[in-house]
Amino acid sequence: MMNNAGPANSALNRRMLLGTASAAAAGALLGGCSRSALAAPSQIPPATMLRPALDSIGAERNINFGSAFAWARPGVDAGSFVNSAYAALLRGECGMLTAENEMKWQALRPSPTQFDFARFDAMVDWAETQGMKLRGHTLLWHYDRWFPDWLNAYDYGVRPAAEADRLVVEHVRTVTARYGTRIVSYDVVNEAVDPETGTLRETSLSRALGSAEAVLDLAFNTARAHAPHAELVYNDYMSWEPGNERHQEGVLRLLQGFRARGTPVDALGVQSHLAIFESGVPIPELVARQSPAWRGFLDAVVAMGYRLVITELDTRDRGLPADIAIRDAGVAAYTRGYLDLMLSYPQLTDVIAWGLSDRYGWLRTFDPRPDGVPTRGLPYDTDLRPKPMRTAIAEAFRAAPSRPAQ
Numbered sequence: 001m002m003n004n005a006g007p008a009n010s011a012l013n014r015r016m017l018l019g020t021a022s023a024a025a026a027g028a029l030l031g032g033c034s035r036s037a038l039a040a041p042s043q044i045p046p047a048t049m050l051r052p053a054l055d056s057i058g059a060e061r062n063i064n065f066g067s068a069f070a071w072a073r074p075g076v077d078a079g080s081f082v083n084s085a086y087a088a089l090l091r092g093e094c095g096m097l098t099a100e101n102e103m104k105w106q107a108l109r110p111s112p113t114q115f116d117f118a119r120f121d122a123m124v125d126w127a128e129t130q131g132m133k134l135r136g137h138t139l140l141w142h143y144d145r146w147f148p149d150w151l152n153a154y155d156y157g158v159r160p161a162a163e164a165d166r167l168v169v170e171h172v173r174t175v176t177a178r179y180g181t182r183i184v185s186y187d188v189v190n191e192a193v194d195p196e197t198g199t200l201r202e203t204s205l206s207r208a209l210g211s212a213e214a215v216l217d218l219a220f221n222t223a224r225a226h227a228p229h230a231e232l233v234y235n236d237y238m239s240w241e242p243g244n245e246r247h248q249e250g251v252l253r254l255l256q257g258f259r260a261r262g263t264p265v266d267a268l269g270v271q272s273h274l275a276i277f278e279s280g281v282p283i284p285e286l287v288a289r290q291s292p293a294w295r296g297f298l299d300a301v302v303a304m305g306y307r308l309v310i311t312e313l314d315t316r317d318r319g320l321p322a323d324i325a326i327r328d329a330g331v332a333a334y335t336r337g338y339l340d341l342m343l344s345y346p347q348l349t350d351v352i353a354w355g356l357s358d359r360y361g362w363l364r365t366f367d368p369r370p371d372g373v374p375t376r377g378l379p380y381d382t383d384l385r386p387k388p389m390r391t392a393i394a395e396a397f398r399a400a401p402s403r404p405a406q
C-alpha cells in the first residue's frame, strides 16, 4: 500500500528537518527564538480582512477553521493575542484555537511538583471571550526531545512503574479537570512513533512504566475519565510526501493496537506540516503522484472507526524558487490539492492552521530555506495581507462535500 519509494533526498530532507533541527528548536520552545528583524507590535499594519471568514465558509459544510496562537515571546511580537493586529486576524478568520506551546509539559511543569497555568489560563480566557472553541495541545508529547529536562532526568525511585503512573495520571487529570468543558478536543498523545523505524519512542516514562503502549493507554484512559465530553486525538506528523512510509505504517500499527486494547481514542490528528521538497515538478503532478498511497493510509485509518483532524497545517516551500509569485501560487496549489483530498473524507471536520501569518510561522526558524529567503507557508503574509493560500483554503471549503453537523 505505501511502498512508493520516493526520491532519496525527500527522506533525507525530512530527516534533517525533523531530527537535527528540532534540538535547536527545543530551546526556542518558550521564548528563545530571536526575530529581532521583525517590527515592533505598534508597527504592524492592521490585517487586511476578507469576508466571509474562513470559519464561516467552512461552516456552510460543517467544517471548523482555526489556528494556533501563542504567548508573546520576549522582545518579539509573537503570533499572540496581545498583538492587536494579529488578534483581530485570529478573531476575524477562526472559530477554533490551539495554544502553540503553552499547554505543553515544558510550559505547564517547571518542576515535578509544580504547575504554572498563568499563561495558558490567560489564553483560554481570551479565546472564550472571543467566542472561539479550544483544542488542547498536548497532554503528552511522548518524545524525550520535547520533555522538560527534569522529566528526562527524573528519579522514579524504588517503584518506578507506580511513580510513572502517578506522574501521568496527575498531569492529565490536573489539566483536564482544570479546564473541564472549556476544551473540546485534546491531542492527548503527540508524536509517539519514531518515523525512521515505525516503532514507538521510548522515554523515561515508558522505561519506568514498562512499555510505551502502557504510557499512551494510561494517558488516554485518564483523559477519558476526567474529560468525558472531549474528543481524544492521537496526533502525529506522518505526511503524504514520499519518505513517510515507515512512519505511516507505525501509526497504523499503533491505531490498531489502541482498538485491540480498547483504548479510548476518537481521532487521528494529521498535523499536516506539508512540504514541497522537489524542484521542477509541476504541483498537479506532485499531488497526483502522492494521492493514491495517502488515500490508502487514510482509508485504513477511517476503516478502524477513527475520525480525522487537520491539527497543524502549513506548507514548506523549499522546493520552489525564491520568486514570491511563483512560490505563493505553488504553495496554494499544493495546499488545495491536499485539502481537496482530505475533505473528501466526511470524518474530517476541523482544519487548524499552525498560525495565520508568515510573520510568526515556526518554519522561519525551524526549517529556514537553504537560500535564506523567509518561508511563505501560511495563509497571510508578514504584513497580514491574504495570500493565494488563503484563497486555496476558502475554495477547498466551498468545493468540499457537506458533512453531518457535529
Ligand code: XIL
Binding pocket: 025, 026, 028, 029, 030, 100, 101, 190, 237, 271, 312, 362
Ligand atoms: C512547535 C512550535 O510551533 C514551536 O514554537 C516550538 O518551538 C516547537 O514546537 N509538531 C507539534 C507542535 O506537535 O507542537 C510543534 O510546535 C510543531 C510540530
